[in-house]
Amino acid sequence: MNEHFDALETRSPAEREAALLARLPQQVAHAKANTAYFATTLREVDPASINSRAALAQLPVLRKHELIDLQKKQRPFGGLAASGWGRLGRVFSSPGPIYEPEGRSADYWRTARALYAAGIRPGDLVHNSFSYHMTPGGWLLEAGAQALGCTVFPGGVGQTEQQVQAMADLQPAAYVGTPSFLRILLEKADELGLQIPSLTKALVSGEAFLPPVREALLARGVKGYQAYATADLGLIAYETPARDGLVVDEEVILEIVRPGTGEPLPAGEVGEVVVTLLGADYPLLRFGTGDLSAIMPGTSPCGRTNLRIKGWLGRADQTTKVKGMFVHPEQVAAVVKRHPQLSRARLVVTNPDSTDAMTLHCCVSAGTGDAALAAAIAASLRELTKLRGAVAFADSLPNDGKVISDERKYD
Secondary structure (H helix, E strand, O other): OOOOOOHHHHOOHHHHHHHHHHHHHHHHHHHHHHOHHHHHHOOOOOHHHOOOHHHHOOOOOEEHHHHHHHHHHOOOOOOOOOOOEOOEEEEEEEOOOEEEEEEOOOOOOOOHHHHHHOOOOOOOEEEEOOOOOOOOHHHHHHHHHHHHOOEEEEOOOOOHHHHHHHHHHHOOOEEEEOHHHHHHHHHHHHHHOOOOOOOOEEEEOOOOOOHHHHHHHHHOOOEEEEEEEEOOOEEEEEEOOOOOOEEEOOOEEEEEEOOOOOOEOOOOOOEEEEEEEOOOOOOOOOEEEEEEEOEEOOOOOOOOOOOEEOOOOOEOOOOEEEOOEEEOHHHHHHHHHHOOOEEEEEEEEEOHHHOOEEEEEEEEOOOOOOHHHHHHHHHHHHHHHOOOOEEEEEOOOOOOOOOEEEOOOOO
16 A cells, blocks of 8 residues: 555655745735735735745744734634635634634645554544534544545543443544543553554644653554644644654645744754645635744655654744733844844843843854943843843854743742
C-alpha cells in the first residue's frame, strides 16, 4: 500500500512552491473581492502583485486575538468569511467567543492527510474523542476520517466508562483525541478488565504529546502521531513515521515571523506561525496563530518534501501587564525598528522589592552599544509603552521566540 497520501506530498520543493505562488494572487483577489475585511485592508493592493513570498510578507498579519474585537464589530465572522448561511455547512464557537465557519466541501479541514500519515487506512473504525459540542474538534477529524473511507464512532469527551465499553465492544483500529484522554481510557479499560487489542493507531492533538505519554502508549502497542491544527485554519502540519518534525499541509503557505511583527525569519529561528489558507469560504491571509515554532532545514526522511516545523514551542502572544498597563510584543518590535543598530531585543519583566521593573535586553552591532544609544532606546521604550525601563546590551539572545519574558516571582 502506498506510504504517501498522494503525489503532492513527494513533488519537488520547487514544483510545490511554484504551484502555491501561482494560486496566491487568485486567493488575494478572491479575499479582496468577497470579504469586507480584506476589501478594506487591501484597498491599495493589486492582487496580481502578490506573487512571491517577499510580496506576501508586505501584507499585514491578522492575529488570532484580534478576531474577538472584529467579530464584535461585524457579526458573525468580522467580515472575514466569503460564504454566508446556506453555503456554509456548520458554524462553531471557541472560547472568546470566536466563531468559525465550516464549508461544505469534503474534508473541509484537510485532516485525511494527517490520518493517513498516522497509519490510518480506508476501512478502519476510528474512535473519535474530540468534542462535538460547539467547538469544531470532533468534526475536523470526522470529516477527514470519512473522506479517507473510515467509519467513525463519535465518542466526544467525558463518559469514560461508556467510551471504554464501546471500544471493547466495537474494537476500533484507531483513536483520535488528546493523548492524555487516550491514556485515561486505556487505564480505565485495565480497571474494568476490558481488552482492546485492535487499537494500534492514534492521531492526537489539542495538547503537547510528551515523550513519556508517547512511550506509555507504545508499550501498549499503540503508535501515536501528532497533528497541529486550529479551529480557524484546520490542519497546519502533521507528524509522519519519520518522527522528525511536523510536515506542513499542502494547502497552506506557512511563514515563521518575528513575534510582534510581520517579518519572516529564516529556517531555525523561533517565531510565530503565520498561515495563508488557500480556501474559498474563509480566505485567511497571513493569519497569526499566536503559536511559536521554527522551520527545520531539509526534508523529511519519510519522503515527504514539504517544509517541516519543530512543532509547538510556546505562545507568541506574550502580552503582559506591568504596573497596571499592558505591554505588547508589537511595542518591543517598534522600539527595535526605531534604532537600526538593534538586531533583536527582549523585554524582561521582574519585580525586585515587589515592584515591577522592565529591562530591555538588546543585541547591537559591534561597538555601537554606548550610553547615548542606551538613553535613546530607553526614551523610545518609555514613549511607546508609557513606562520607564532600563536598557542592557547583549552579544546574543536565546533562540526561543521570546520577545517579552515575565520573570516576576510571587512567593
